[in-house]
Amino acid sequence: MLTQLFYIGLSLVLIHVTVPLLYYFIILTYARKPWVIGPVNINEEELPTVSIIIPTYNEEGMIIGKLDNIVEQGYPLGKIQVIISDSSNDNTQAKVEEWLSNHRGVNLNYIKGPRLGKGHALNKALESALGSIIVTTDADSLWVKGSLLNAVKWLANEQVGLVSCIKTPRGGGLTEDAYRRLYNALRVGESKVHSSVVFHGELLAVKGSVIRSIGGFPTDIGADDSYTGVKVASMGLRAIIPRDVVCVEYVPSNGYGRWRIRRAQHLLQSFMKSIKLPKPSSYRPVYYTEAYIHLVNPWLLPIGAILLLASGNLWAYALVALGVVLLAWPSFRAWVTQQFILMYAMVRNLWTKELVWEKINK
Structure with a gap:
């Protein structure tokens, strides 16, 4: 025995x-191979309109930096609509109004509502989104310059329905650094096979026609980002994470364990909800x-x-x-x-x- x-x-x-x-x-091995698809170069005049949705809850300390980061991307401001879907009880709204008074050229919609979860906030904002590309992003993250434009160029490829980012952690120590290096390489490799399985709320760009065709973002799970990516891939489109779309992810120094557990919970919810979706044959092994x-x-x-x-x-x-x-x-x-x-x-x-x-x- x-x-x-x-x-x-x-x-x-x-x-x-x-x-x-x-x-x-x-x-x-796939991560080191060249892409069989690629981004499409677009003239500035032909760039699509983009609606950037920022769900917020008590982000008075981060929201100004986030808005500055969007403006500094270099994407034509006339083609950007920013929608803040807010449920804060701090000074987030006042901070936004103060910032907007100094940035008259920015088209910003501010929506106030009860705190019902991120999916609800995203769908509420989606009702007001006018852009042909919908981008969701967390207030407590930053984009490396050029990442928004790069995401849009990838989406110009007719085979691609959704683009997310690789993540560079700020904080978390050696363990987080080691985890992210492997994690990012896997997401890129999976994307080169067909699509990834894990996507990121720091930057999630999806064609507006696609996200509306699937009824918006899920509200019954926490991983609106990952589930939406898998849902898009289940339609036969590519849902990818390329290396030239990069976000800085702030890692909490206090509550790090609770943060990791919550994120794991949400990802597992995505798997449980998406496992019955039909998958293209090349996506199934991944x-x-x-x-x-x-x-x-x-x-x-x-x-x-x-x-x-x-x-x-x-x-x-x-x-x-x-x-x-x-x-x-x-x-x-x-x-x-x-x-x-x-x-x-x-x-x-x-x-x-x-x-x-x-x-x-x-």
Whole structure:
């Protein structure tokens, strides 16, 4: 019996390790390959109109920097509509009005409403959006200059329905840096296969006709960004993350763990909601492997480790001890940390979806 426990535990740990490693090796190989599609160069006169939606809640400390960042993108201001969908009870509105008084050339709509969740705020703003391209963005993030124009150029390709960004973390330390380097490469590689599975609220650009055809953004889950991307991909369009669309993501110093768990909860909600959607054949290997890695694979690690220890085998103790030592390696530590975050997020989703959450200052 103890021998069986050893081999079962070892098998689970090996599956936990080898499936993601094999998948990542394949996807990282694609990340280094050239694109089979590309952006379309557009003359300034032909650039489409863009509606930029910013859902806000108590962003008085960040909103001015966000608005400045949009103006500094270099996209023609006459073709930009900014819509702030706000549910704040601080001085966000006053800050916006003060900023707008010094930027008369900016077309800005301010919508005030109750706090019902991000999806509701986005859909409320979508009713007033006039642009042929809809861009959603978080108030507490910044775009690297040129990213908006680059996203629009990718969307000019008739095969592309949605574009999101890679993310550069500001804060979080070595673990977050190691996690993001791998994460960004995977998102680009998946996009080169067909489409990614994870998308980002820091910059999500979608054709207006496409987002309206699917009824807007989901309101019953927290991952409006990722679910919308998968939904677009399920239509046969490409939903991609290229390297020239880049956002700076502020990582909270206080409440970092709660922040990571909430984000994991929302991503898992996206998988659970989107798993039954039809997928193009070239997208299925990416989507279903990522669904397995997020929903099933995390549980194999602790179950396998427990079975190894229960076997009483000296080799089992040595393997578990090796795993503990490897935690000193930032990439391995980032991976293990993410597994436990995913497991806790799955359990937490049983009693709360965190659709309206306590704000964490960054």
